[in-house]
Amino acid sequence: xxxSDTGRIYHAGPLLxxxxxxxxxxxxxxxxxxxxIFDVLPSPRSVQKLELLTRYSPKPAHAAIPLETVVxxxxxxxxxxxxxxxxxxxxxxxxxxxAGRRLLGLSNSLALRVKLCRLLSEAMARLHAAxxxxxxxxxxxxxxxxxxxxxxxxxxxxxxxxxxxxIRTNRGTEFFPSGVATEAYTAPEVQPTDWSVSAxxxxxxxxxxxxxxxxxxxxxxxxxxxxxxxxxxxxxxGERIEHRLFPYxxxxxxxxxxxxxxxxxxxxxxxxxxREIFFRTFSSDDCRDRPTSSEWAQAFRNWEAKSMPxxxxxxxxxxxxxxxxxxxxxxxxxxxxxGRGLVLVGILVLALFYPRFAPxxxxxxxxxxxxPAPLLDQKSPPGSQSKPPRPRYVDRDLFPEKLLxxxxxxxxxx
Numbered sequence: 001x002x003x004s005d006t007g008r009i010y011h012a013g014p015l016l017x018x019x020x021x022x023x024x025x026x027x028x029x030x031x032x033x034x035x036x037i038f039d040v041l042p043s044p045r046s047v048q049k050l051e052l053l054t055r056y057s058p059k060p061a062h063a064a065i066p067l068e069t070v071v072x073x074x075x076x077x078x079x080x081x082x083x084x085x086x087x088x089x090x091x092x093x094x095x096x097x098x099a100g101r102r103l104l105g106l107s108n109s110l111a112l113r114v115k116l117c118r119l120l121s122e123a124m125a126r127l128h129a130a131x132x133x134x135x136x137x138x139x140x141x142x143x144x145x146x147x148x149x150x151x152x153x154x155x156x157x158x159x160x161x162x163x164x165x166x167i168r169t170n171r172g173t174e175f176f177p178s179g180v181a182t183e184a185y186t187a188p189e190v191q192p193t194d195w196s197v198s199a200x201x202x203x204x205x206x207x208x209x210x211x212x213x214x215x216x217x218x219x220x221x222x223x224x225x226x227x228x229x230x231x232x233x234x235x236x237x238g239e240r241i242e243h244r245l246f247p248y249x250x251x252x253x254x255x256x257x258x259x260x261x262x263x264x265x266x267x268x269x270x271x272x273x274x275r276e277i278f279f280r281t282f283s284s285d286d287c288r289d290r291p292t293s294s295e296w297a298q299a300f301r302n303w304e305a306k307s308m309p310x311x312x313x314x315x316x317x318x319x320x321x322x323x324x325x326x327x328x329x330x331x332x333x334x335x336x337x338x339g340r341g342l343v344l345v346g347i348l349v350l351a352l353f354y355p356r357f358a359p360x361x362x363x364x365x366x367x368x369x370x371x372p373a374p375l376l377d378q379k380s381p382p383g384s385q386s387k388p389p390r391p392r393y394v395d396r397d398l399f400p401e402k403l404l405x406x407x408x409x410x411x412x413x414x
Contacts, residue, residue, distance in 0.1 A: 001035065001070040001079065005054070010035055010070055010082065019159060020180070022080065031087075033067065036161075037080040047078045049176040052165060054081070060126050063157040086156045089143035092120070092212070096139060097220040105150050110217075110269060114303055116144070116152060117213040121297035123155035124209050128202050128293055133164040135178025135200040137185040137208025139215070164200050175199070183238045184222060185211050189287055191242035203287040209296055210281040217270075218263045223248070223282055225261055232257035246282040271306070274299050 001010040012035050013026035022038040042050070053066045066081040094100040095116065098108045106112060120142065127134055134141075134157070143156040165176040181195040185208035190198055214223045224240045226247050234240075246252075247260045248267065254260075267275065277299060281290045291299070 001037075002073050003082070004051075004069040004071055004078065006068060008068075012037070021161075026085070027082070032085055033082050034064075034085045035070065035080060035082055041077060041079065045176070046179075049165060050078070050081055050161060052167060052176070053161065053163065056132075056165075058130060060130050060132070060157075062123055062126060062154060063132075063160050065160045065163075081161065083158075083160070086143055086145065086158075088147075089145050089156055091140065092116075092142035092144055092155070093139045095144060096215050106152070110265070111304075112152070113216045114300060116155075116216050118297060118300035118304060119144075119152060119155045120212060120216075121209060121293055121300055123157055124205060124293040125297050127157065128205070131166075133166075133178075133200050133202060134162075134205050134208070135164040136162045136180045136182060137205055137212070138182040139185075139212055140182075142212075182208075183236075183241075186238070186241065187287065188242050188244055191238050201287065202292060203290050206290040206293060206296065207281060207287075209293055210278060210290070213296070213300075214278065218265070221261055221263055223278075226254070227259045227261050228257050234258075244283055244285070246279070249279055249283045252283075271303055274303060 001012065002008070003010065011028040013028045016024045016026055016034065018024070019036075021040075022036055025035045025037065027033050027035050047069070050066055050069050054068055056065060059065045064083040064086065066083050069078050069081045071077060072079050090104055094104055095106060101108050101112075123142070124134065136159070141157060141159045141162075143158060144152045145154040145156060146152050162178050162180050164178045165174075167174045167176070177197050178200055179196050181190065183191075186195075187200075187204035187207035190200065190204050211223060215221070222237070224237060224246060226234065226240075226245075228234050235243075235245075245255075247254055247258065270278065277291050277295070284290065
């Protein structure tokens, strides 16, 4: 592959992951970038959008915005693009429930989940500050950056070629839609539209952000999920979102047979201000009633400051907070790895000292083998028949009778 602007030759390395539109590959000789190759050649309009994204300024450092389009060496057609690679990052999808967080070595505390919500809100607020609309909000489009101790410090945004762009030129305003959407995160006003051409706003992004934060706080339970008997038909999730059938809205009766899911933890964990903006986001008919991403971030900062004073902005920062807080946060970061460390130490000790205490087999002097000699008083188990020992054949020409049986009396003796 050849870069469109620089003429640099990119060699695709190992496959990292597959996405809906193509595959991501590591680049041979450069660990800081990824190469995304489309399964189907993009349309000229999509190529124009990619070119605009590569020249977009300023590029947020936490977003994998395309750096350069790449063309096929033979056909000279655009087949993909190069984007930044974020090391030591894991998908947000794997942190939505307690089982996934346990596999990642993350704490299952409420404090960690609130922190992830705050980081997620701050990441989207930085996009909106750069006049970018995400459009396709989904947990699969976010990565969690972690320190060596496993502490989350930032949220990265990937699959940025689906961002919605509005560019002002001499000919007027050019609009490039997102083109895709994820049903579970799509705002009510966008649900009935044609997702390939429909426009998104910062308020539709705010709805998707609210859904992601709700999933984080309540262990993967969707805000529009309901419990019903088997004989009761439930509309698809998209229709429930479109008609704003939020089951936790106060003083709002549910359809016959519907009931709320039992949340873990309960709604009582939410502060009053956060509960109010959650309900407003999921219930209001006017999208402008939703808080902006900056307001979401501030609400989660307030929750951390009031209820969780031990969580500083950067837990690993040396110069932030009292020494006791910093030591406590370092120890909290080590907790998920302590159990694994003990298991590893146990395996090493066993590997080092087991040969000294392992039973060794003694050779049997009668047959010269390394098999252990049979015990004299060993009895056969009941019901089994013991076999007589096999006779040994001796060449009597080499061994006289008297040597074979020294107790045999000599001929002619009394």
